[in-house]
Amino acid sequence: MITISNLTKSFGTFDAVKSVDIEVPQGAFLVLVGPSGCGKSTMLRMLAGLETPTAGTISFAGNTVSDGDRGWTIEPAERNTGLVFQSYALWPHMTVSGNVEWPLKVGKMPAAERKTRVAEVLKLLGIEKLAARYPNEISGGQQQRVAIARMIAPRPGILLFDEPLSNLDAKLRVEMRTELLRVHRATGATSIYVTHDQVEAMTMASHVAVLKDGEVEQFGTPQDLVAEPRTAFVATFVGTPPANLIPVAPQGVATTFDGNVLPINLNLSGPAQAMYRPETLGVSAEPTPKSLALEFAEASPVAGRIMITGTKGDMRLTAVVDSAPKFTPGDTVHFTVPETPDALFAPNGERMP
Template identity: 50%
Template sequence: MPTITLSAVAKSYGGGDYAVKDLDLTVPDGAFMCLLGPSGCGKTTTLRMIAGLEQPTAGTIAVADRVLDSVEQGLYVPPERRGMGLVFQNYALWPHLSVRDNVEFGLRMRKVPAPDRRSRAEAALKMVHVDDAIDRYPSQLSGGQQQRVALARMLAINPGVLLLDEPLSNLDAQLRLEMRAELKRIHEESGATIVFVTHDQLEALTMATDVAVMKDGELQQVAAPMDLYARPANRFVAAFVGSPPMAIVDVGPAPTGLAASLLHFVKSRAEGCAPAAVGIRPEALHLGAPHASAWREEATVEAVLPAGSSWTVRLRVLETELYALSYTPVLAAPGDMLTCWTEHMHLFGEDGGRISAWDTRGVGA
């Protein structure tokens, strides 16, 4: 399977506004790369440029040693000659064709002989577990089944690269969970290079081998899912990845309240360390008796939000709202006073870049 390389790629729609700016990104051979970010960050535009549906304003796109787009060379390879499969957010199935005929459609356009078409369609449908619906029509299928048929249609043509543009966003929560597991299995079995666009961090963290976070058309960080979570490159990534999101408290230049408490603690443990902001993830903020080395403050409980397997607690700490995430029952009520504490903080500099993920027990990352 091929490696995809984007070098200094930019896309402008005129008027000086750039949907994608100076993007350098490598999707490794056989990777499951998620392009993650809020609406309007440029992730779908990037996917469409890889597919050939959009032409870059600047830069080069190559798959393995084959250049697909080069503004400098005046080179452009149309979508149908790129050897890629594209699955859209809507399923785009032909309503008057059966499941079998929908999956065979791309093969028919490629003049694949009928016996080969039939066997490849059946194999693709079996891979996505919809082979029992091969003679039905799209209107007779659930949303999850229709999405699987759309995937099978792409898998049948055996593309080296599979491009997925938020294909799960129209599904309900249970179907999204099932399809996440299915996509991960399909990737492992097919070995295809996959580029998946999503704004849902849970999809990115659970499925991807690599995650590329984008904001305002610019790449913020590329990392493995757990590296992204543990070592965010900057404040944006830190706040975007994680639910509930990381609390980031500005601590300079003249901090008061919670900011002053955090900065005093950091300086007492790391001489010369002067961050511009301190971040605390909700799951790192604990309630009850603190460890000896931990930062701690008294907190007022404002709300306890049970979610079955976890409890989210909204706290007021030195006039600042914080959230704590607990995986054991929280026996507290609004108005109760508790001690909150943490041993793990993320420190950020003036430019918003991460200084470190700082563990008060002496482990830095």
């Protein structure tokens, strides 16, 4: 179990991470996700012991490893964590097996044991044939495997990943996701993984923490976040594709949806944001009494269905439907809105009861 309590990191007067409280169960795969600059890497660096928190504590299995209130942190090498970055940072003058063996040498493991362990992890990552090559003689994907092998060789109890797949092409990323999860399970370690790719987050995670401006907007399983987003930000950040938000306001017994009056009564007392999942919206070429006209933007096939996106000003709606008329860019597409939204959020983004 990793316990993060009131964790804060300030750079001068700027708080990059603010009062974060999270408990990560043993063996979990926690993904930290959020837009650029929200504090993901800073969180991971504190977990790795590369930064001392300004306030709050981190403990691993009940032992405090960083204490911002006292201003100390246990050194990276002493805290049973392994870290892999986006850039693989392999030692160019060492072979693949030399790279993987290095942390074991530093850890003073006897030579015979090192040899067995290196062979074991190279096999686990499927790179045993590359053992004698140098980093410049293998591909980017293979280099990333070597970096992961090097990280897990000393058997750390906690694996930390900072956007490890972002340098790889799309196909390799998908393959490596599966591979990483296999390694995670094989080691039995608790993993914490930073990404700004929500698809990666939702497919890999046992737990997700959505960060915004240094704070945790929501922490839970991927299913929890999609089913019950606590804020409008989370609603538009998770799910494939993410949920739609439409600005709404009461108009007698009707409601204005982004300025258009529709005969739907949402019983509102003031302005709000209505959330509709893409599969609840319909599309048609002709208007209906409960539809909104947007400009067609794109259509793409998803798992045997069709995803249609339209835009109007700042609003972007996505519907996932079984079939749709053929639209071309510039056409008007009418999105039909169901009577009941999937959720309502106040203008400040908080979920309404």
